Amino acid sequence: MASALEELQKDLEEAKVLLEKATRKRVHDALTAEKSKIKTEIKNKMQQKSQRKAEPLDNEKPSAMVAPITTGYAVKISNYGWDQSDKFMKIYITLAGVHQVATENVQVHFAERSFDLLVKKLNGKSYSMIVNNLLKPISVEGSSKKVKTDTVLILCRKKTENTRWDYVTQVEKECKEKEKPSYDTETEPRAGLMNVLKKIYGDGDDGMERTINKAWVESREKQAKGDTEF
Template sequence: MSLEQLKSDVAELAAFLQQAKGARVKDVLTTAKAAAEREIVNLEMKAKIAAERQANGATDAKRYLHELTDYGWDQSAKFVKLFISLNGVQGCTEENVTVTYTPSSLQLHVRDLQGKDFGLTVNNLLHSINVEKSYRKIKTDMVAIYLKKVKEDEHWDVLTAIQKRLKQKKDSEMSKDGDNPESALVNIMKKMYNDGDSKTKQMIAKAWTESQDKVKLGKETGGDLDSFGDL
């Protein structure tokens, strides 16, 4: 999809979002808008890198861009800090490790690290940052990015607005489950199954099957599970 089409989609989604009233509709529109914005940033970053490579000659043009998704983060009263692990990044020159900031996003670009380029984009930050006072440091096997909070002492529950919405949705679902313990148990088991390894999945599937067999047996005999005692 072209950059112009993506920008048009973002504008249209933003207009719909202003008119939306239902929480579910807002979640869907917000997620779609964030995805389109991420594509825009990625396309712009790739275009920028392509231009730099063309200016620097054929050697740069042969390198592949690896998009980073994993990072850790923390905060102090004045800064939100991101930590991106990259083996050997301390060997890069200062010019080859750049970060582009906007009040609501950041874009890291690491050039020519062991013959590869790396990029990280974070959009829709939870709160605004001070672009002029944000900076980065190159450490051993790590890039640390310091985002200056516009409002000092303001606590960030999460890093992005999308994560905030997802957390609120999850908390809302858990609150509803609190009124229905059986539903809560089912959701917990589903989450454990989806997040677990193959052995965990086998154990959960076995336990679930056995529990369903006991429920069925209890119904057939006209009793409940407690009536069986310890077998």
């Protein structure tokens, strides 16, 4: 029987295939959000797996004390506030003492629909926050950051000015509007993608249904072919 991680990997590949076939914005946005969630679940599963492997057995004793390696670890930031103007989406991240960190240790990288923040050497730790699937596109060149007392301000320049964002991300919008399906990935890893497709299929017109049917059949054939190869 395939593990939960293997099933999630298959879900991710299938979501990629369906995304390539999607021509309707609503279908594309829903699948993009689902793809992002699956990737996050895979990452969490792999981290849990690595941690389990790293734990020593009870009958094993280390021969010497080794200093912990913290280079690749960063505390995840999950809370933020936001506001907006005609030109910018403003994301406020509270971090005590961040204004005392060297400028080069506060890094922000922007993409058209995402950004990630990394703060290094703050009270001996690193902090990171990744925001994917922004509700609307932003201008990478026009976006920036400002460091204030205990706060990092992320300024996402709206690609289309004078437009209002009701939410920061597409996923947040779907959650708030109760369009995002609920499922338990521990008991049924494939249920999430299935529910997304069922929701789109049920609400779509004939053209949308034909597109989804075609993409579904092709993805099934591709997966079946891959399962038979050694």
